[in-house]
Amino acid sequence: MPLLDESVRNEVKREFADLSGAVKLLVFTQEFECDYCAETRSLAEELSELSDRIEVEVHDLLDSKAVAEKYGIDKIPAIVVLGEGDRDYGIRFFGVPAGYEFSSLLEAIKMAASGDSGLSPEAREALKELKNHVHIQVFVTLTCPYCPMAVQLAHRCAVESELVRADMVEASEFPHLAYRYGVYAVPKVVMNERGSFEGALPEKAFVDHLLAAGS
Amino acid sequence: MAKLKFLVSTELGRAFKEGHPYDLVIVGAGPAGLTAAVYAARKKLEALLISKDVGGQTLLTSDIENYMGYHYISGKELAAKFEEQVKKYPIDIAVGEEVVSLGRAGEDFALVTASGKEIRARAVIVATGKRSRPLNVPGERELVGRGVSYCAVCDAPLFAGKDVAVIGAGNSGATAVVDLLKIANRIYVVDIMPEWRADPVLVERIGAAGEKVETFFAHEVIRIEGKDRVEGIVIRARGGGDEVKLPLQGVFIEIGLIPNSDLAKGFLELNEAGEIVVDCRCRTSVPGVFAAGDVTNVPEKQVIIAAGEGAKAALSAYAYLIGQRR
Numbered sequence: 001m002p003l004l005d006e007s008v009r010n011e012v013k014r015e016f017a018d019l020s021g022a023v024k025l026l027v028f029t030q031e032f033e034c035d036y037c038a039e040t041r042s043l044a045e046e047l048s049e050l051s052d053r054i055e056v057e058v059h060d061l062l063d064s065k066a067v068a069e070k071y072g073i074d075k076i077p078a079i080v081v082l083g084e085g086d087r088d089y090g091i092r093f094f095g096v097p098a099g100y101e102f103s104s105l106l107e108a109i110k111m112a113a114s115g116d117s118g119l120s121p122e123a124r125e126a127l128k129e130l131k132n133h134v135h136i137q138v139f140v141t142l143t144c145p146y147c148p149m150a151v152q153l154a155h156r157c158a159v160e161s162e163l164v165r166a167d168m169v170e171a172s173e174f175p176h177l178a179y180r181y182g183v184y185a186v187p188k189v190v191m192n193e194r195g196s197f198e199g200a201l202p203e204k205a206f207v208d209h210l211l212a213a214g215s
Numbered sequence: 216m217a218k219l220k221f222l223v224s225t226e227l228g229r230a231f232k233e234g235h236p237y238d239l240v241i242v243g244a245g246p247a248g249l250t251a252a253v254y255a256a257r258k259k260l261e262a263l264l265i266s267k268d269v270g271g272q273t274l275l276t277s278d279i280e281n282y283m284g285y286h287y288i289s290g291k292e293l294a295a296k297f298e299e300q301v302k303k304y305p306i307d308i309a310v311g312e313e314v315v316s317l318g319r320a321g322e323d324f325a326l327v328t329a330s331g332k333e334i335r336a337r338a339v340i341v342a343t344g345k346r347s348r349p350l351n352v353p354g355e356r357e358l359v360g361r362g363v364s365y366c367a368v369c370d371a372p373l374f375a376g377k378d379v380a381v382i383g384a385g386n387s388g389a390t391a392v393v394d395l396l397k398i399a400n401r402i403y404v405v406d407i408m409p410e411w412r413a414d415p416v417l418v419e420r421i422g423a424a425g426e427k428v429e430t431f432f433a434h435e436v437i438r439i440e441g442k443d444r445v446e447g448i449v450i451r452a453r454g455g456g457d458e459v460k461l462p463l464q465g466v467f468i469e470i471g472l473i474p475n476s477d478l479a480k481g482f483l484e485l486n487e488a489g490e491i492v493v494d495c496r497c498r499t500s501v502p503g504v505f506a507a508g509d510v511t512n513v514p515e516k517q518v519i520i521a522a523g524e525g526a527k528a529a530l531s532a533y534a535y536l537i538g539q540r541r
């Protein structure tokens with residue numbers, strides 16, 4: 001049985017009607033599939049059926065070690081969203097992007113297709129000042145209505161700056177990480193292991209944190 | 216494994232024109248603001264809907280069974296349907312923005328956002344709703360995000376196998392308990408009142424869970440303890456008695472709501488509860504400024520009432536703007 005029902009499929013088709021470039025979804029799973037690994041793979045495959053611009057490539061975490069390393073994949077399920085010509089903008093999803101995070105996956109696909117971050121001119125200008133690499137991890141649950149704002153903002157920053165990689169991490173699928181980073185409320189944003197904050201911040205405040213983390 | 220749902224909506228919002236005078240600015244995109252937006256758009260007003268999020272309190276609600284036309288719908292699905300209807304019209308929408316002040320600017324009104332942007336409007340509808348009331352006990356503020364939560368739907372999945380407390384035994388507290396039943400190990404319920412004040416259906420469901428849930432009625436919370444994260448709460452029976460310490464990792468505070476009327480303080484008349492005072496046409500104490508929904512002194516806080524008030528506020532604002540043009 002498909003994961004996406006008829007009405008969701010129709011909505012998604014509308015969202016994807018004007019995808020301007022090609023998108024590739026790299027899905028990482030393994031032979032003995034983890035919790036939600038099968039769902040993550042099916043989800044990617046169902047999405048690719050809804051637009052001829054979307055291609056899916058499934059990798060086994062162990063068999064495709066080199067690919068996993070190239071994209072920094074250390075846990076599954078994972079999705080990497082690549083743009084035209086396999087361009088890596090730094091967009092990652094760890095855990096199944098269902099619930100509210102489904103919209104973040106759709107947004108990421110649209111962004112990777114256009115290559116446009118959609119950030120405000122001020123934020124784009126500010127991000128030019130970024131000096132060092134920043135790894136953003138946004139911890140979410142699938143029932144959190146405020147989480148997609150943080151995830152989508154992080155992904156936008158990744159598309160805008162080559163120095164930024166942004167992961168959505170579904171906290172309940174990776175309890176050891178939730179424990180390590182002290183995730184007791186979502187969204188929780190961790191930047192370069194050190195700085196972290198809870199809540200969905202407006203664009204400017206988010207970018208300020210990012211600049212501080214990468215200075 | 217729970218059945219997965221897939222929600223398409225929630226967009227970060229379209230651009231809006233800074234400094235440009237809109238006919239109408241609607242602050243807040245809960246049921247009241249979203250309905251006002253549809254009515255304003257149909258009157259062809261040049262309108263901006265500005266809000267921190269889309270859906271307001273409905274996002275925090277698991278099921279709604281009393282909104283007409285839907286026998287049963289989850290809060291997020293209802294919000295998504297409202298949003299879809301708003302998006303059919305060409306009005307500006309700014310999501311992720313908080314309005315921090317509202318005041319006069321000559322003939323117009325000026326609104327300032329937390330991000331420092333200024334917006335001009337000829338008329339304004341305040342539909343900012345309510346937010347959770349804090350307990351105001353030692354330890355609470357320090358431990359927000361470290362085990363203290365005001366959003367059970369959001370944070371419950373983080374407490375798998377943990378011991379937690381739900382403070383408040385009304386409908387929202389009971390709903391939080393029901394959400395936590397499948398997740399947490401042990402759930403303590405603390406309330407200053409002597410019994411549940413929740414709908415009997417919910418109380419029955421909790422009763423069926425047996426010993427997993429322990430209630431402390433007629434008890435108050437003295438403090439929340441913990442250094443970097445919540446380690447326990449200290450409670451005491453009302454009217455004296457010994458302090459009891461409950462070791463636990465999460466505290467869900469569900470003791471009611473307070474109005475989001477800070478932006479209007481000193482500008483609009485508020486009642487003792489901090490609600491914006493309106494008349495039956497949703498007019499506030501300042502001509503040209505209207506208010507609707509949970510943030511107002513209108514009795515009964517329900518989706519259907521907030522939506523109805525939102526419609527009324529938009530039509531009143533339209534009548535006001537037409538009057539101004541003459």
Ligand SMILES: Cc1cc2nc3c(=O)[nH]c(=O)nc-3n(C[C@H](O)[C@H](O)[C@H](O)COP(=O)(O)OP(=O)(O)OC[C@H]3O[C@@H](n4cnc5c(N)ncnc54)[C@H](O)[C@@H]3O)c2cc1C
Pocket residue numbers: 242243244245246247248265266267268269270271272273275276277278279280281282312313314315342343344345346387390475478507508509510516517518519521
């Ligand atoms: C747990 C729970 C369960 C409920 N169950 C039901 C039910 O079953 N049936 C029912 O009918 N009702 C129910 N309600 C009540 C119902 O949700 C509210 O009455 C309704 O949402 C009020 O709508 P509103 O638009 O006035 O305000 P809200 O829904 O509170 O929306 C206010 C909006 O304003 C935004 N905002 C606030 N301040 C600012 C600011 N300064 N700047 C910008 N934006 C701002 C908020 O982000 C939000 O989007 C429930 C409420 C809760 C909390």
